[in-house]
Amino acid sequence: MLLFLEQCLNGLQFGLLLFLLAAGLTLVFGIMDMVNLAHGSLYMVGAYFAATFVALTDSFLIGAILALGATILVGMAVEVVALRRLYGRDHLDHVLGTFGLILFFNEAVRIVWGPAGLTLRLPDWLNTSVRVLPGLDYPTYRIAIIVTALLVALFLYVLVMRTRIGMLIRAGATNREMTGALGVNINLLYTLVFGLGAALAALAGLMQAPIQTVQIGMGENILILAFVVIIIGGIGSIRGAFIAAIMVGLIDTIGRAFLPDILRLMLSSRSASTVAPALSSMLIYLVMAIVLVVRPAGLFPVAGK
Amino acid sequence: MTHWLTPRNVVVAGLLLFLALVPAYVAVTGNAFLMTLFTRIVILAIAATSLNLILGYGGMVSFGHAVYLGVGGYAVGILAYEGIASGLVQWPVAIAVSALLALIVGALSLRTRGVYFIMITLAFAQLVYYFGVGLDRYGADDGLTVYRRSQFGDLVNLSNRTVFYYLCLLLLVGTIYLVWRLINSRFGMVVQGARSNDRRMRAIGFPTYRYRLTCFVIAGALCGLAGALLANHTGFISPATMHWTRSGDLIVMVVLGGMASAFGPLIGAVTLLVLEELLPVLIRLLASGVVEPQVAVKVAEYWQVVLGPLFLLVVLFARGGINGLLEGTRRG
Numbered sequence: 157m158l159l160f161l162e163q164c165l166n167g168l169q170f171g172l173l174l175f176l177l178a179a180g181l182t183l184v185f186g187i188m189d190m191v192n193l194a195h196g197s198l199y200m201v202g203a204y205f206a207a208t209f210v211a212l213t214d215s216f217l218i219g220a221i222l223a224l225g226a227t228i229l230v231g232m233a234v235e236v237v238a239l240r241r242l243y244g245r246d247h248l249d250h251v252l253g254t255f256g257l258i259l260f261f262n263e264a265v266r267i268v269w270g271p272a273g274l275t276l277r278l279p280d281w282l283n284t285s286v287r288v289l290p291g292l293d294y295p296t297y298r299i300a301i302i303v304t305a306l307l308v309a310l311f312l313y314v315l316v317m318r319t320r321i322g323m324l325i326r327a328g329a330t331n332r333e334m335t336g337a338l339g340v341n342i343n344l345l346y347t348l349v350f351g352l353g354a355a356l357a358a359l360a361g362l363m364q365a366p367i368q369t370v371q372i373g374m375g376e377n378i379l380i381l382a383f384v385v386i387i388i389g390g391i392g393s394i395r396g397a398f399i400a401a402i403m404v405g406l407i408d409t410i411g412r413a414f415l416p417d418i419l420r421l422m423l424s425s426r427s428a429s430t431v432a433p434a435l436s437s438m439l440i441y442l443v444m445a446i447v448l449v450v451r452p453a454g455l456f457p458v459a460g461k
Numbered sequence: 462m463t464h465w466l467t468p469r470n471v472v473v474a475g476l477l478l479f480l481a482l483v484p485a486y487v488a489v490t491g492n493a494f495l496m497t498l499f500t501r502i503v504i505l506a507i508a509a510t511s512l513n514l515i516l517g518y519g520g521m522v523s524f525g526h527a528v529y530l531g532v533g534g535y536a537v538g539i540l541a542y543e544g545i546a547s548g549l550v551q552w553p554v555a556i557a558v559s560a561l562l563a564l565i566v567g568a569l570s571l572r573t574r575g576v577y578f579i580m581i582t583l584a585f586a587q588l589v590y591y592f593g594v595g596l597d598r599y600g601a602d603d604g605l606t607v608y609r610r611s612q613f614g615d616l617v618n619l620s621n622r623t624v625f626y627y628l629c630l631l632l633l634v635g636t637i638y639l640v641w642r643l644i645n646s647r648f649g650m651v652v653q654g655a656r657s658n659d660r661r662m663r664a665i666g667f668p669t670y671r672y673r674l675t676c677f678v679i680a681g682a683l684c685g686l687a688g689a690l691l692a693n694h695t696g697f698i699s700p701a702t703m704h705w706t707r708s709g710d711l712i713v714m715v716v717l718g719g720m721a722s723a724f725g726p727l728i729g730a731v732t733l734l735v736l737e738e739l740l741p742v743l744i745r746l747l748a749s750g751v752v753e754p755q756v757a758v759k760v761a762e763y764w765q766v767v768l769g770p771l772f773l774l775v776v777l778f779a780r781g782g783i784n785g786l787l788e789g790t791r792r793g
Contacts, residue, residue, distance in 0.1 A: 191576055241777055247576050248522050249776045252716050255709045256772025263766035380587060380705060387580045427597045434595025441588040445569060448581050452573045 158292045163413040164406065165288070169298045171405020172305035176360035177378060178385040178397040179312055180353030186392025186458060187329040187349055190239065191247050193254035195357055195382070196375025197261035202227040202358025203365040203374065204265060207274040216279040223362050224355055231354025235347050243346070262372050273371035276362075301363050308359065309398055316394065325349060329392070381408075384444045390454030400455065404440055411436030469787035473724045476731065480630055484623045496622055497694075502734045503629045504690045507636050509714040509726035511683035514640050516712065517720035518649065519676050520656030521571070524579045525586025526711050529559045529681045531593060531703030533688020538605040538698040548611030548619070552689050559685020560678050562589070567677035571670060583705060593700035604699020607692050619693060629690055633727070636683055641723045643679070652676045717775055719784025728783050736771075740764040 181195050205226045210219030234257065242253050278297055285293040316322040327335045328345055336342040361375070368374065385404050389396025415436050419428040447455060480503065487496045508530055515521040536555035545551065566585045573581055599605045610619040619625045643649050654662045655669040662669045692698045701707075710733070718729025745761035752760070779786055 185576070191579070238773055245776075247579060248516075248712070248716065251522070251524065251579065251709075252712060253773045253776040255713065256769040256776075258769070259765045259772070260769030263763050263769065267763050267766065376706070380583065383580055384584060387577060387584075391576060430597040430601045431595045434591045434601075437591040437594075438588050441584040441591075444584045445581065445588070448573055448577060448584075449569050452577060454577075 158289070159413075160410075161289070162292060162294065163410050165294055165298070165302075166413075167406035167409035168402060169301050169405070170409050171402035172302055172309075173360050173364055174378070174382055174385050174405055175398050175401035176305055176308060176356045176363075177382040178389070178401050179309075179394055180356035181382050182386040182389070182392055182394060182397045183325075183349055184353045185386065187325060188243055188346055190243060191250040191254065192239070192353075193251060193379065194234065194257035194261065195353065196379030197258055198227055198231050198354045198357040198375070199361040199364075199378065200265065200370075200372070200375035201230055201261065202354075202361030203276070203370045204269055204274065205358070206362035206365050207276040207370045208269075210276055216282065220362050224358050227358030227361075228351045228355050231357075232347050232351045235350040239350070240343070240346070258376070265372055271372070273369040275369060276365040278366045282366075297366065304359075304363065308356070312394055321348075381440070384440060386454075388444055388447050388454055390456040390458055392458040393454070393456040396454060396456030403443075407439055407443060408436060411439050467788065469724075469784060472728070472787055476724075476728065477634075484626055488623075493622075496626060498734070498738065500622070500626050500629055500694050501691075502730055503626070503633050504687050504694060505711075505714065505734065506727045506730035507629070507633050507687040507690070508684045509711055509718070509730045510633070510636050510640055511680045511687065512711050513715045513720065513722075513726045514643070514683070515677055515680045516715055517722070517725070518640075518644050518656065519652045519673060521673065521677060522579045522582075522712075523570075523677075523680075523708075524583040524705065524712070525566070525589075525708050526582075526680075526684060527705075527707035528586040528589045528703045529563065529684035530688040530691055530707070531698070531700065532559050532562055532589065533685035533690075534692035534698035534702055535593065535596075535599070535605070535688075536685070537611060537689045537692040538607045539599055541607050541609060541611075542599060542605060546609050546612045548613045551611045552686065555685045555689035556682045559688065560682035563678045563681025564674070567674045567681070571673055571677065583708070586703065586705060586708060590700055590703045590705070593703055600699065602700060604697055604701070607696050607698060610693045610696075611689070625693070629694075632686065632690070636686075637723055637727065639683075643676075644723075648672065648675070713772060715782075717772075717782050719782030722781075722784040722788075725782055725784040732783060736768065737764075740767060 177195065177199060180198075181192065184190050184192050184195070202223055205223035206220055208219075209222040209226075210216055213219050213222070238253065238257065242250055282297045282300060284296045286296050286299060288294045288299075314322075316325060324335070324340055324345055328340070328342060332342060364378075381404060385400045386397050388404070389398070389400035412433060416428050416432040419432050419435070422428075423431065451457070480499065483495065483499045487493065508526070511529075512523065512526045515523055516526075533555040536558050537551045540546075540551045540554060566582065570578055570581045570585065594602050610625070613619065617624055617628060619628070644653070651662065651667050651669065651672045654667070655673055659669055688702075691702070714729035714733050715726050716729070717732055718727065719725030741761040741764045744764050744767065745757050748757035748760040751757075775782065781788065
């Protein structure tokens with residue numbers, strides 16, 4: 157039972173991480189109508205920046221803040237140089253153009269940081285554990301991720317629904333021309349939204365960095381999961397992304413944790429350890445397929461999309 | 462109709478002639494690598510042509526087309542592993558299994574539109590990819606070696622590389638012809654009509670869902686055949702064949718060559734794969750003029766940093782792909 161609770165917490169943590177990534181994706185998609193495959197590259201770049209700056213400054217927090225800033229700059233530069241020209245084009249053009257950006261980023265990272273992965277060491281004050289329940293110790297760092305992501309979710313909600321900037325963002329999503337005609341600088345707004353998306357991706361990347369190795373291509377698999385999240389949640393809906401992300405995180409983690417044991421009842425233990433991870437990965441896509449068959453526009457469809 | 466001697470026709474004719482002469486050139490120079498490269502190009506051109514049928518003409522952006530390459534390949538690999546070496550069994554099974562998978566994926570995916578369609582085809586592709594990873598008996602993640610090429614008795618001997626190359630080329634020309642005939646038939650007109658305006662097509666009485674689904678299944682089956690060829694060519698099949706980036710490569714070939722054009726995917730496949738071989742060499746030559754040779758070799762390793770932005774440029778400035786550039790602005 158305690159093991160199950162621990163895995164639920166792990167699932168929640170992974171889900172919230174996915175939410176950070178998916179929120180940026182869904183913002184960019186909902187507002188600019190843009191499929192951005194290069195979002196995973198920003199996640200990767202964020203992690204690399206974090207590993208570098210933390211090593212340079214010897215401080216996790218300062219390094220993290222520098223990495224966020226640097227990734228926002230990279231994201232905005234990409235938007236201004238390349239992606240801005242793709243708005244209003246076919247989705248196929250987005251897929252192709254940003255697919256090219258993935259190749260570019262992977263290679264650029266290889267040039268700058270070399271082919272070997274980096275590790276980001278946790279500072280001592282985060283490398284502890286907290287007694288969540290009697291008999292259940294849980295790493296402080298993972299709790300920090302959960303709390304940070306929840307705060308970001310709250311911040312996003314307030315930003316989009318309660319502030320003037322959020323009003324402009326929503327207005328721009330509903331009718332680009334009309335908002336522009338009323339005197340809002342749409343280009344600047346879009347660049348800012350893209351920067352916000354890049355910041356969220358970088359935050360996810362740098363928080364994941366101490367748990368996994370920082371390596372080339374790390375953004376690609378998680379990007380597909382983030383796409384699954386925004387599709388299940390309904391494209392453009394931050395609320396949908398939040399619920400779907402937690403759902404996907406839980407399914408993935410709990411599947412990985414318990415499927416091997418269940419399969420061992422039926423298969424040899426060697427086969428079970430091959431089949432189980434594959435099966436739990438399949439589970440997510442199965443859920444997505446079922447959701448789309450039942451509700452072709454996701455769980456929380458955004459009107460007019 | 463304009464005169465037949467257009468730049469595009471000249472290029473296509475030259476390309477076909479070149480492909481037909483590759484074995485002769487290899488026989489003279491003994492450059493076996495060129496043979497391997499072009500067999501691969503021809504096989505992937507079949508896959509790209511099948512993708513063009515749904516993506517270019519049908520407007521169905523499938524982001525999981527490489528899965529049929531994998532399924533066709535696994536059909537050959539698994540049957541060979543289980544001791545059934547006859548190509549007369551292997552190839553029809555490869556085609557049938559791919560068609561069946563396309564039927565299931567298409568039936569569910571075609572209920573959605575736009576980005577949702579792109580993403581659901583991707584999701585199904587991931588599903589099959591992980592299924593391949595979980596195939597414990599057949600090598601799982603490491604893949605499966607195909608020790609023997611498909612056996613066709615006295616009919617053809619695929620172990621002969623020249624024979625195999627010409628068979629692939631023949632199948633490529635057959636595929637292009639088939640797609641061309643399909644597109645210019647009543648069936649093809651309905652599929653293209655549904656791309657332009659699905660609602661209007663349904664309003665005048667066409668059950669477009671069935672037409673689009675049939676089109677999707679045909680494309681899957683053709684790509685399954687390409688997969689069977691690919692497994693024979695490389696003697697190996699693994700889940701990596703079905704990775705989503707491979708599906709991305711197929712899309713790149715179609716768009717680079719020119720969507721909704723008969724020879725576009727072939728042009729795209731040749732361009733992309735030859736570019737992948739030539740770019741490192743080109744960069745090394747350019748760089749060796751500026752820096753020392755050892756450094757130039759190192760610089761050339763990073764050729765993908767050029768290839769990526771190249772895709773972006775094609776998207777931005779060459780909407781009809783290479784085919785469109787050759788034709789000029791006929792379609793507007």
